[in-house]
Structures are given as structure tokens and as C-alpha cells.
Amino acid sequence: MTTTEPAPNPAEEAAEEERPIGFGRLLRKEDPRLIRGMGNFVDDIQLKGMLHLAILRSPMAHARIVSIDVSAAQAHPKVVAVITGADLAEQGLAWMPTLSNDTQAVLATDKVRFQHQEVAFVVAEDRYSARDALELIDVEYELLSPVINVRKALDPDAPIIRDDLEGKTDNHIFDWETGDEAATEAVFLNAEVVVSEEIIYPRVHPAPMETCGCVADVERVSGQLTLWCTSQAPHAHRTVYALVAGLPEHKIRVIAPDIGGGFGNKVPIYPGYVCAIVASLVIGKPVKWMEDRTENLVSTGFARDYVMKAQIAATKEGKILAVRSEVLADHGAFNGVAAPVKYPAGFFGVFTGSYDLQAAHAKMTAVYTNKAPGGVAYACSFRITEAVYMVERIVDCLAHELKMDPAELRLKNLIKPEQFPYTTKTGWVYDSGNYEPAMRMAMDMAGYEELRREQAEKRERGELMGIGVSFFTEAVGAGPRKDMDILGLGMADGCELRIHPTGKAVVRLSVKTQGQGHETTFAQIVAEEIGIPPEDIEVVQGDTDNTPFGLGTYGSRSTPVSGAAAALVTRKVRDKAQIIASGMLEVSVADLEWTKGSFAVKGDPSKSVTIQDIAMRAHGAGDLPEGLEGGLEAQICYNPENLTYPFGAYICVVDIDPGTAVVTVRRFIAVDDCGTQINPMIIEGQVHGGLADGIGMAMMQMIAFDEDGNCLAGSLMDYLIPTALETPDWETGHTVTPSPHHPFGAKGIGESATVGSPPAVVNAIVDALKPYGIRHADMPLTPSRVWETMQGNHTPPI
Amino acid sequence: MQVPAPFEYERATSVEHAIALRERLGEEARFVAGGHSLLPMMKLRLANPEYLIDINDLSELFYISEDANEVRIGAMTRHRDLLDSELLAQHFPIFRDAEKVIADPVVRNRGTLGGSLCQADPSEDLSAVCAALDAACVIKSTSGERVVSMADFHVGPYETAVGDAEMLTEIRIPLRPNSGSAYEKVERRAGDWAIVSSGAAVWMDGDVIANGRVGLAAVGPNTTSIETVSAALSGAAPSEELYQTVGDIAAANCSPQTDQRGTAAYKRHLAMELTRRSLRRAVARATGQEA
Numbered sequence A: 001m002t003t004t005e006p007a008p009n010p011a012e013e014a015a016e017e018e019r020p021i022g023f024g025r026l027l028r029k030e031d032p033r034l035i036r037g038m039g040n041f042v043d044d045i046q047l048k049g050m051l052h053l054a055i056l057r058s059p060m061a062h063a064r065i066v067s068i069d070v071s072a073a074q075a076h077p078k079v080v081a082v083i084t085g086a087d088l089a090e091q092g093l094a095w096m097p098t099l100s101n102d103t104q105a106v107l108a109t110d111k112v113r114f115q116h117q118e119v120a121f122v123v124a125e126d127r128y129s130a131r132d133a134l135e136l137i138d139v140e141y142e143l144l145s146p147v148i149n150v151r152k153a154l155d156p157d158a159p160i161i162r163d164d165l166e167g168k169t170d171n172h173i174f175d176w177e178t179g180d181e182a183a184t185e186a187v188f189l190n191a192e193v194v195v196s197e198e199i200i201y202p203r204v205h206p207a208p209m210e211t212c213g214c215v216a217d218v219e220r221v222s223g224q225l226t227l228w229c230t231s232q233a234p235h236a237h238r239t240v241y242a243l244v245a246g247l248p249e250h251k252i253r254v255i256a257p258d259i260g261g262g263f264g265n266k267v268p269i270y271p272g273y274v275c276a277i278v279a280s281l282v283i284g285k286p287v288k289w290m291e292d293r294t295e296n297l298v299s300t301g302f303a304r305d306y307v308m309k310a311q312i313a314a315t316k317e318g319k320i321l322a323v324r325s326e327v328l329a330d331h332g333a334f335n336g337v338a339a340p341v342k343y344p345a346g347f348f349g350v351f352t353g354s355y356d357l358q359a360a361h362a363k364m365t366a367v368y369t370n371k372a373p374g375g376v377a378y379a380c381s382f383r384i385t386e387a388v389y390m391v392e393r394i395v396d397c398l399a400h401e402l403k404m405d406p407a408e409l410r411l412k413n414l415i416k417p418e419q420f421p422y423t424t425k426t427g428w429v430y431d432s433g434n435y436e437p438a439m440r441m442a443m444d445m446a447g448y449e450e451l452r453r454e455q456a457e458k459r460e461r462g463e464l465m466g467i468g469v470s471f472f473t474e475a476v477g478a479g480p481r482k483d484m485d486i487l488g489l490g491m492a493d494g495c496e497l498r499i500h501p502t503g504k505a506v507v508r509l510s511v512k513t514q515g516q517g518h519e520t521t522f523a524q525i526v527a528e529e530i531g532i533p534p535e536d537i538e539v540v541q542g543d544t545d546n547t548p549f550g551l552g553t554y555g556s557r558s559t560p561v562s563g564a565a566a567a568l569v570t571r572k573v574r575d576k577a578q579i580i581a582s583g584m585l586e587v588s589v590a591d592l593e594w595t596k597g598s599f600a601v602k603g604d605p606s607k608s609v610t611i612q613d614i615a616m617r618a619h620g621a622g623d624l625p626e627g628l629e630g631g632l633e634a635q636i637c638y639n640p641e642n643l644t645y646p647f648g649a650y651i652c653v654v655d656i657d658p659g660t661a662v663v664t665v666r667r668f669i670a671v672d673d674c675g676t677q678i679n680p681m682i683i684e685g686q687v688h689g690g691l692a693d694g695i696g697m698a699m700m701q702m703i704a705f706d707e708d709g710n711c712l713a714g715s716l717m718d719y720l721i722p723t724a725l726e727t728p729d730w731e732t733g734h735t736v737t738p739s740p741h742h743p744f745g746a747k748g749i750g751e752s753a754t755v756g757s758p759p760a761v762v763n764a765i766v767d768a769l770k771p772y773g774i775r776h777a778d779m780p781l782t783p784s785r786v787w788e789t790m791q792g793n794h795t796p797p798i
Numbered sequence B: 001m002q003v004p005a006p007f008e009y010e011r012a013t014s015v016e017h018a019i020a021l022r023e024r025l026g027e028e029a030r031f032v033a034g035g036h037s038l039l040p041m042m043k044l045r046l047a048n049p050e051y052l053i054d055i056n057d058l059s060e061l062f063y064i065s066e067d068a069n070e071v072r073i074g075a076m077t078r079h080r081d082l083l084d085s086e087l088l089a090q091h092f093p094i095f096r097d098a099e100k101v102i103a104d105p106v107v108r109n110r111g112t113l114g115g116s117l118c119q120a121d122p123s124e125d126l127s128a129v130c131a132a133l134d135a136a137c138v139i140k141s142t143s144g145e146r147v148v149s150m151a152d153f154h155v156g157p158y159e160t161a162v163g164d165a166e167m168l169t170e171i172r173i174p175l176r177p178n179s180g181s182a183y184e185k186v187e188r189r190a191g192d193w194a195i196v197s198s199g200a201a202v203w204m205d206g207d208v209i210a211n212g213r214v215g216l217a218a219v220g221p222n223t224t225s226i227e228t229v230s231a232a233l234s235g236a237a238p239s240e241e242l243y244q245t246v247g248d249i250a251a252a253n254c255s256p257q258t259d260q261r262g263t264a265a266y267k268r269h270l271a272m273e274l275t276r277r278s279l280r281r282a283v284a285r286a287t288g289q290e291a
């Protein structure tokens, strides 16, 4: 079932004052606290006797550490401790596992492998002194030649970065492949049209407003560690600390307080966290580490960095037959990718997009370079950003070759509604979809035909206007425990619901909001199922001592996994409530009818009890039905049966000044389908943010390096984030195609727009440059890169 | 949080006090005006002055005034006031053009004209504005004051004629009849520094340009006006060909570098294109065709 609805009109929205008990537009419960500056972020935490930690980082990308002299730093009057890699090595803590089962240096012992790698740390009475003392540490380095160009990483004479790994003789990390190579080759051999293009998704960074940090407090007597941390996945972090540091898991409490943006940047465990824990353990006082903006940009989880050779095969009429690709993936100095174990390339396998193909194949090689580790972040849905960008770009290249309208080409090839559930040629089972109405809605909202007419007129006059289309399918909600785990931890989520005697509720989640609005959304899910108003439902999250186990918030998994858990746990409570109601109304359970908030006797609505009445009875003194325990609460652990597959159709309109090559994004139309909508306002907010990110990636962002491996993006003056002036008024719309396997039909929405928007922007810019015969240009399409492309001098960014 | 190295701090109470402090403390001391160049550098520890002399209380340096011959602007006049000034908008619309695209409102509320010129960042906009307007800089020390042209003021990147014991106190812009001026800037994003910008000023004599100047930013170590441009403009009748010729001269007389903001070739192209545009608008304004 698909229902379509245009974007709400703002006047209507303002008039809408009724607060939904369940799904609907509702102001966010967390906002009064956040917008008044009364949030509680890691850096707000002050503990008695708390010390401050600062990290000394390597100025070079690849160098052997000859010696470290910390004596002057130790002599600083306010310094409490100076620790080097050698000190950690004595405790067996110099290395830690990454989320991809590689190892990463906490502090470098032998050599440094990327610029700004952690070399030593200082703990001091205040953060100024800690920072000052870093300058007193004297490190002697012996420079090694770095591997910066990813294309040269596997050259036989390339320096070996990971000589710490037993028997490592090259910079190779893994090869991966999906689909049917022979079948794909056969289709390509016979295809009338084949188009190839090298498509690059440069290295970018999520740059959350709040940088990463923690406060570690190890209590000397009990050995209890409390870690306040910028973590998107507190439970997973706790278990990893237990495994790495050998601390007993019940003595570790990870608290993620308010978080100022994550986007995947706060999924990994960073050396700084480990350093702070070690420092607190050694010194016996609480220790705070908060990285600065530069440290965040240059050393923490980056995103993308894929060089993708893409090929598409089609008939002359524009029937797409097959897609294949060969990818070279730059993972930096340590493989720190956060992805399910069986998916080293994340979910790149969905590169077949939204099209009905005969065959598909991809192979990938991942390599080490002397750059910061990471790879999966920036709202990428485990590499679907790269996959969708590649397929949506190569489809546009095909349209260019066939001289076909790109929207028409897509319409011709979209998977049909009756084909769902649709198994792709790489084995993904798309749960539900109805693509054409979404595409048509976007085209109607844009006035597509009229835009093309305007463009034709402008081209006559030498003006440059472009219209870019993208259609994407996302795969979110990791994931079924049969084949998804991170470091051996299954990706199922627990949830606990307790109804208090007065009918107020508290729901405890394993996921953790970083701004997505969980306090509101999850209250609405419970409200929808049990009829208690959202304001009467407390959402507890981000504290491992007070919430059930689960893997955290990333990959748009909160609603598909924990949202399902919240609905199901509420249904479980409601089932019990029904039994209690049957006792109260003296009828059998089967004779009761549920209307949101109360049970009534079938055929006699005057005989009813509210959920609040039932809650009081559950805890009260009166009799309960035979065999029933008191209380009204439940706990479950939800294991998703499949991922959910949101989708959307995006259209971007740009104008380019032919004299300066400056691109203006004039309009952006986004039609999203994330199944059943919980809070349309929050959904629009998620979409708006992702669209702005997409403009950032497409037009201005890149973590670039010079040939020595110096990172050139160490500040927000160098690494640009778009402002309101670069972004148009977003035009959003939606269709609703529920997920058949999710308890209430919802799919994720957190990353749809970052996945879908970059190709729409790039396709629009390339479309505008059509008069120059341009078929492809790589991000970031800064004015300079656009101008060079216009001159026929397009060069790949890496 | 990025934190600066330790430093000592004193608020000056008068220009004389400030200069006396500077003279006594020597090269380890710096004035802090708006602080929007100095403080970021200190936080990144690219600048580590031992003393800061705060000149934000020097109310005698906040003004924009005119007499028959010139407009005088106090060194502590903030971007925000340059943007809002009707007097400047009337005589030198180039100021408002430029200020609209310098940084963002937060920076403009604090950053000053004096600080901008003294920072002498090659990408800084107000030096190009002042170079186009043929401004002069008043520099004070305990031994008196001297007035230097923009050409002499800029010594090199991040280097000016202001000595260790001196202070820039005022910028003077000559008032000449039939003038027009305009500023064009291309940036990667609002609030970013220029990829290239071009400021132009012309003074008409009937139908011909009596005098004209162009200042470019971000295309070389120094931001000064280009002599050969002035020669080509003087006595010429405005035309598209003239703007092109002058644009070409501007492009030929700069030395851009390839960096994250753009390639040298692109920047050279912009020097041409933006000079054409700024000149065209300056002339339109001088001849009453555009406000």
C-alpha cells in the first residue's frame, strides 16, 4: 500500500494545535532543554578533583619514533602525569582492537602511521596546562616515506605501513566481491550500449558540532569505572572495554549524556577514551579528555574515500541491463571501519540501486595509507552513500550517451510495485517499494517539464542551468542476527517498558539520540500503542546501568530496530493490561475491544477502563485475574527479520554563472518514503539536515592531503560546512509504503537525504555543463573545479 | 576547545598609553583590536605573543567623518559600522559591497578596519578596498605621526609598515568629484575568505575616466593597486573593450598560487572577470546609472 501526500502547508501546520497521542506532528520534548542551553554534554561534566588530559600528536604522516623525552613536561608544576606508548605497552594497553577486528595504536610505540596520530598524553590540573605541557615533550622522529596516493598503495615498492602485523609485506587489507561476475560479463558482452566512468567519492568528515571526548572516573576501592562519553553506542562500547581492558563488565558504566551530533563519528572507540580510562586508573582521579576542533577533523572517523570504476550496460532504448564496478577503498592507517563483520564493504552491495537488472557484480580492494582511520560515518548507512552515488551518476552518464532525459530513463527502469519483495542481483531483499509515484510526485512538485523548457531557452542565450535527478533505495536497520554482528555482538535491541501506578510510563532504550529526537519519537511509539500521552512517557537512554543491551544509534537503525522493540514491548504490556481489564470488567479477554487508551466490552462501549485505571489496578490492592502477577511492565529483545528499505526521488536545480563558475542551488525537491511516519516534523528535520550535508559534500567538502601526508582540512576555515546561504528553501514531500515486516511499518529516515542528495546536486551541475560536452565531474564541485571542468581540465580530486 | 599559550593582558586607556606600553614591551607584545585574526591564531598557537594590549577602550579611534577633502576613518571602526555607514555608502559604495561579503555578522561585530589592514593577510578584503580608493594610513608613535600610502603600507604577506612601537590610528580616503566604486568577490561559501576579489574605483571627467584604480585580493603576496591598470584607465572612455583590456592587465599582473581555494589558472581568470565586473559597476555608479 502506498499513500501519497504533498508537503504540508505551513499555515495548516500552525493551526494544528492538537497534540497527538501517538503518531503525528509534535514539537520535540528535548528542545526546551537544548535551546535554553540547559543540556548536559560531556564537556559540561565537572567532578571533584577532575584532571584534564591532552594528547600529543604526530606532526608527520609516517615516521619512526627514535626517542621521547618527557622530563620537561613532567617538571611542569601543574602536570600530574605524562604517559607514552612505551608506558602503555608495559600494561599491554598500547594497542586496541578496531571495530573491524584490526588493531590500532592507542599511543604509537614503534612508529607513527598518520599525521596527528596519538603519541603521548599529559594529565594536568587544568586544560591550559595540559596543552602547554605538550610543547615540552621532545620527540625525535626518523622520517619514513609515506603512502598517500591510494592508487600507489599496492605498488611493489610502496613502503609498508603495517609492519606491526605479523608477516605483512604489503598495504593490502581485503578483497571483497559480490554478484555474479560471469553472468555480468555475459550481459556486458552482448549489450548495445556500455558506458564506463571513474567516479570518486572523496574523503569527507562528519564534523559534528560537539567534538569527541569523555570523563573517566575509576573508583579506587570498588574498581568501578564510570565513563561519560560521546558515544552513539554505549552498550557496545562497554563490552569492548571489558574485552580490551579486561575490566569486568558489571564494573563498567558508560553514560552518553546529551550528544551534539554524531553522524557515525561517535561510533568508534578512540585512543583518547582509552587514554582517559588508563589515566584515571593510574592516578585515581576523574580525568576529562575533550578533543579540539582540529583534532576532531584530522584524527577521528572520516567517511568515504572510494575510487569507483563503474560500468553500465543497456539497450539503445534505455533498458538498463547490468551494472558493475571495481572499487579501490582507502581505509587509512588502521582498518577502523564500523560495519557488520560479514560486510567489510558495508552495504555497498546495494549499488544496483532502484533498478530491475539482469546482472550485477562488484569487486573491491581495500588498502592502508598513511592517513587517519575510519571510513564508515557521515550518515552513510554503511557505505550506501557511495553505492547510490555511483549508480545514480553512472545512470546519468548513460542518459547522456543515449541523449535521453535522465528522469525518463529512470522511470523506464525502476523496480515495479508488483515485484516486491524484490531480490537484487547481489542478494538484497528489498522489503517494499512503490517507486514510480514518488518519482512522479517529485517531478510534479518541481514542474519538471517547465524546468526543461526554461533550461532550453536559457541554453539558447548561453546561460547555464542544470536539473539533477536522483532516485535512491536505502537499506537500514541492521540487522538480523543471523548474519549481522559487530565484533561478535548481535545487532538485536532490547527495550523495557514500565507503567507506573498513576498511568505514567518509562521506556528504556539501548539506542542513543545525538539530536535525532528519540525522546519524542519513542514516546510517540509507545503512545500510539498504548494510548498514554507522549508527555507522560519518559524515555531513558544512554546509560548502560539503566537500559537494556543493544547496539546503538547509527545506520538509521533506531526506528527500524529499537522502534520495533518499543512497539512490541508496549504490545506485550497491553496484552497484560487486557487480562487485567477483563478482570475489572468481568468479561473474557476475547470480549474486549481496544481503542487507543482503553478497553471496552464489545458491543457496550459504556463499559470500559482506561490504561490509567488498569495501571492502578495492576499495582493496587484489589484482586487480579487468576495466575497474574502484579505490576505492568515488560522487556523484550527484538531481532529484525530483514533490513528496511526506504527510498526517495530528489530533484535539484542549479544555476551557474558562466563567468565565475559559481554554482547556486536554486531549488531542491525531496520526496521521501520511510514507510509509516511517526513524527513528520522530525522526519522533515532529518531530511533538511541531510540535504544540507549533501550540498556540502557535493560542492565544498573534502579532507585533502598534500603529498607528504599533511592534512589540509584541520579547521572549519578549510573544511567548509554549508550555511543557510548555500541552501535553498527545501521542498519536501512524501509517500508512505509501509515495511511489511516492521511491527508498525516504519523504515529509517536518518540518512536518506545524505545518501540521495549528493548525486542530485552533482547531476544538476553536470547537466548545467552539458553545453561544454561534460558527462562527469567529481566532487567537491567548488567554483575552481567547475571552472577547470568547463575548460576541459577536469582532474580527479585524488 | 583550542586554548592559547599563557600571555599577559592589559587594557590601554588612551592611544598614548597603548603606544607607550608597546614601546616598553617590544616585539613580544601585540595590540588586540577585534581579535578575529589574532585570537584564532593564538588558539591554534600559530601566534604566541607574551603580552596583549587591548585597544577596545580607545573610543577616540571609533569614527567615520568627512571634511571637504577627505573621509577619515578611525582604526577601531568595526566592520559592522563600515557596513552601516550611509556616509561611506554615499561616497564609496565599494565599502558596503565588500562588507556584505566579509566574514559573517559575528565577526563583523568585532573585527576592525585597523586590524584588517595590520593583519595584512593576502586574502583580506579591506586592503583591496583601500588600495582602490587611494587611501592613506596614519601611523603613530611616541615620536609623532606619519602618513603612508597603501602601496607603502603593505610590505609583504602579514607584514606592514607599522613598526613595533607604532600604531595605525586612522585611514584617510581622498574625496574627488564624479567618483564611482565597486567590489566583486568570489568565495567558496558565505563567510569564507576570497578565492579572488577585485575592487575598482574611477573618477570621471565628463565622458572619460580621469583616473581609475583596481585592487585585487588573494592573488599574490601583496594587496596593492596595479599601476598599469591606472595607466590604461586614465583618459579612456568607458567601454566593454576597455573593461576587458583592464581585466586582462589585472590578470597578467598578479601572482596567484594553487591551493585549496582554487587553481592558479582559475584565480587568474577571476582576476580578469571580477575586474571587468567591478569596473563596469564603478563606472555605472560614477555616471549615475546604478546606485
Ligand SMILES: Cc1cc2nc3c(=O)[nH]c(=O)nc-3n(C[C@H](O)[C@H](O)[C@H](O)COP(=O)(O)OP(=O)(O)OC[C@H]3O[C@@H](n4cnc5c(N)ncnc54)[C@H](O)[C@@H]3O)c2cc1C
Residues within 6 Å of the ligand: B030, B031, B032, B033, B034, B035, B036, B037, B038, B039, B040, B075, B076, B101, B102, B103, B104, B107, B110, B111, B112, B113, B114, B115, B116, B117, B118, B119, B123, B124, B125, B126, B162, B166, B167, B168, B169, B191, B192, B193, B194
Ligand atoms: C571566520 C572568519 C572569517 C573571516 N573572513 C574574512 C573575509 O572574508 N575577509 C576579510 O577581509 N577578513 C575576514 N576575516 C578577518 C576579519 O575581518 C578580522 O577581523 C580582521 O582581519 C582583523 O581585524 P581585527 O580587528 O579582528 O584584528 P585583530 O585580530 O585584533 O588584530 C590583527 C592584527 O593586527 C594588529 N593590530 C590591530 N589593530 C592595530 C592597530 N590599530 N595598529 C597596529 N596593529 C594593529 C594586531 O596586533 C594583530 O597583529 C575573517 C575572520 C574570521 C574569524
